[in-house]
Amino acid sequence: MTQTTTRVLGPGDLGAALAVLDSDPVANAFVASRVQVAGLDPWRLGGEMWGWYAGGELRSLCYAGANLVPVCAEPEAVRAFAERARRSGRRCSSIVGPAEPTAELWRLLEPSWGPARDVRPHQPLMATDRLSRDVQPDPYVRRVRKDEMDVIMPACVAMFTEEVGVSPLAGDGGLLYQARVAELVGSGRAFARFADGKVVFKAEIGAATPQACQIQGVWVAPEYRGRGLSETGMAAVLRYALADTAPVVSLYVNDYNLPARASYRRVGFRETGAFMSVLF
Template sequence: MLTQTTTRVLDPGDLDAVLAILYSEPVANAFVTSRVQVAGLDPWRLGGEMWGWYENGRLRSLCYSGANLVPICATPEAVRAFADRARRSGRRCSSIVGPAEATALLWKLLEPSWGPARDVRPHQPLMVTEQPSPEVGPDPLVRRIGKDEIDVIMPACVAMFTEEVGVSPLAGDGGLLYQARVAELVGAGRSFARIENGQVLFKAEIGAATVRACQIQGVWVAPEHRGRGLSKTGMAAVLNFALADVAPVVSLYVNDFNTAARAAYRRVGFRETGAFMSVLF
């Protein structure tokens, strides 16, 4: 019997209940939903555990514990329970990321034992749109990346990650996991770029994809080509691909201090609907 409130590691038999929670907020939960839809709840396939928090015998909140620690539809009481479990098991993730309110509480509870963090980004606006850009025409030279072009796109991916996160994705395992992820997105037809004379001028990926929502990530313009509006027209092109082929709702989240990017995304037609928070180790 489950006590009035309890947490446990969920298993494949809990899949329907987990999906019901994930689908209740399809945009905010797109990243985890995309993984669960493919891998289910088997920890080996999922790349981590899914923790569940129960109230009066009913599953109410989730927390994904893998390379990222992600609170999902988590009430304050659930966050406290997840923090207790995370503290006991020790830090195995490279970041904590999720809706800003729950993530802020989770980090407040974990910081005494897990801190200090390498970087804390407390407010990352979540932006959404359901239609092609009403103002910005898509760049006709932005296209899907072919499987034979991984070597062309990889340096741009590494440059974007290093600039955004502050460390190279090639550290640690020599970049094997990161290269596999890039190859996965290319193979799935979710990597896009404008390439001229073998140089990537603009690139972006649809990193998370479900039937209800998808999330654009990795937006990058080569430094020497910035200021030309390539991010706006490139994003308009990727948005069209996403709406046509992936999901009816397209989202992204961005650092609040990146005012140029936020302005560009608003111009393309994205609107801010919430906020994420990231804690990087």
């Protein structure tokens, strides 16, 4: 019988953890980007990294921070992670990850952690490594400057509230959210088109590793929707991402958002898998 065990990983486990993350760099971009910057020290990482071992080999991970994220999680690993999460109690605002293990993780946790505020069981993961010839990048989309934080923040808050269903300003008054936006702006990974002193399109590269990056926060001002700005804007952000960040660019989208899925396909993205999100 194969001996299995689960434990909290530490700095000495970094190489083995990165090897697991590298096995699927597109799906694991979010967690990999955090680990590559912060290592496995819980204070720097912003949470614990749980590791599941089989036969002495690290096979699966689970990031337990503001999000609970299973990584390359085999069925037995999911059960082990669920038991550890159940014992420690819910500290996260969401569970998110590849659809199959995330669904099983939620099935095991729902009796003690439920009910959820929202469950999104199928969110297509889309990726591309090239620009489409069918959509020309918007020449007015550019990097957001540090002195434009007061202009970009209202658009970020509007996008978050529309997408997640709650305001990011709740709780701490938005201090953590503003710090995250400032981090993206400061690192040159926030992009927008401006008109009359307002943001009409925006998106960010939220996670980035040398192998892959992930676009997030795509938003068009309501009065500008239906004009194709999401397609040309995304093409512009994709061009920046491929040129400056990583050779593969990904995103995930709600399955019921058919216009967005069609738009991303026209820009060149193709479905490569599926995520699931459980929001509390």
